[in-house]
Amino acid sequence: MRRVRYASTGGPLFLEEALVPEPGAGEVLVRCEAVGVTLPVVRKVTEAAEPVPLGGEVAGEVVAFGAGVTGHAVGDRVTGLCFGHGYADFAVLRGDMASPVPDGVGAVDAVALVRSGVVALGALSAARPRPGEAALVTAAASGVGHLAVRLARARGASRVVGAVSDAAKADFVRSLGADEVVVYGDDDWGEPVDYVLDGVGGDLLTPAVGILAPGGRLVAYSSGGGTVRAYDLLVGARTVTGFQTARVAREMPQVYESWRRELWRLYATEGLRPVVHGPFALEDAAKAHEVVTSRGNLGKVVLVP
Known part of the structure; x- marks a missing residue:
């Protein structure tokens, strides 16, 4: 699979070939359809003491899952946070942090709306x-x-x-x-x-x-x-x-979940729609970061592998 990485603090982003990760216990493997670009992740490239995986918001299809996962099946479409390599064709999410994407909703809208x-x-x-x-x-x-x-x-x-x-x-x-x-x-x-x-x-x-x-x-x-x-x-x-x-997701998961349900309700009944800047191809991740760094975005910046 392809993934985006950087080799040194402040260094350029580049695309590399890597093995598809294996989901561990409690994890799901997702084929990424959309990846949200966030300011905290952009800042890590220039501020972290050493290179870190570019994670963040991911939406896509579940293709495999590890032991102990309940509530998800192969073929389900989900969105959630990736704490490893998220700028990639495949990403691993914690099963309890992957929420279902309603039928008929595109991955770009899902990743831009939910997080x-x-x-x-x-x-x-x-x-x-x-x-x-x-x-x-x-x-x-x-x-x-x-x-x-x-x-x-x-x-x-x-x-x-x-x-x-x-x-x-x-x-x-x-x-x-x-x-x-x-x-x-x-x-x-x-x-x-x-x-x-x-x-x-x-x-x-x-x-x-x-x-x-x-x-x-x-x-x-x-x-x-x-x-x-x-x-x-x-x-x-x-x-x-x-x-x-x-903190809310960790200590008050029921509140966090109620917010997600409310967003999908507003999407379905009140016409709430996110605005997307881009989307950008995976190989254009550096351009996406530049848009965020320069404050040039109008709406959510999204990568589409």
């Missing part, structure tokens, strides 16, 4: 939105952010503001249902909002907290770091909540 959608829906739930409130979503054109814009509207937001890195993304974000679009460097982000879903972090935390109305809530789900001044929270009784999907 990014779970992050967006989970962050939104952590914000405790109430109908009629105003929302602001940073990284509003990203794989998670563009779904967060749509979900905030679906949860009853009366006004949705999208924050982006480049004004050229404004029309795209408005097409998602945003009422207003602001650019990170703008001095004025407009009227206050009741909650912020932040997928950027860093220096953006200061204006993101500053736009909150009294009693406003910011949910931080980015790995970008950053610092919030306690005084900025004290003024107006604002709050910041950190959100991590891995």
Whole structure:
């Protein structure tokens, strides 16, 4: 099979031939039909001390499974997280983390909706939105952010503001249902909002907290770091909540599963659709990474082996 690898930190991505992996106990082997590209995986290429497997979100057909696997059969179509080599023709997933893809749903939609959608829906739930409130979503054109814009509207937001890195993304974000679009460097982000879903972090935390109305809530789900001044929270009784999907999946699997079911319900009955940037062929993984690194993507970046 083919897989994408790199040989040194920051080194170029390249395609190589490798043996098809064997699923171990509790694992399923999937023929990959679509692979989601995420910012954390892109960052590992330049930040990890040594090369690591390029894993992430995978959707495809189960072709084999190891001992102890229940609920899956050869021929089932699933999506889930791969902690090994995911940029490949075949990938191994933990059976308990592989969820079924409904009939009639393409792999690209599945991989773009389920993981990014779970992050967006989970962050939104952590914000405790109430109908009629105003929302602001940073990284509003990203794989998670563009779904967060749509979900905030679906949860009853009366006004949705999208924050982006480049004004050229404004029309795209408005097409998602945003009422207003602001650019990170703008001095004025407009009227206050009741909650912020932040997928950027860093220096953006200061204006993101500053736009909150009294009693406003910011949910931080980015790995970008950053610092919030306690005084900025004290003024107006604002709050910041950190959100991590891995913790929910590990400690509250029933909640995690309910979010997945809700996403598929919205897909089937409310027309919720992810926007895909690309897709890119497996051999063009470096181009896909460059799109994410340069913040050039509109929607979810996906590889199709």
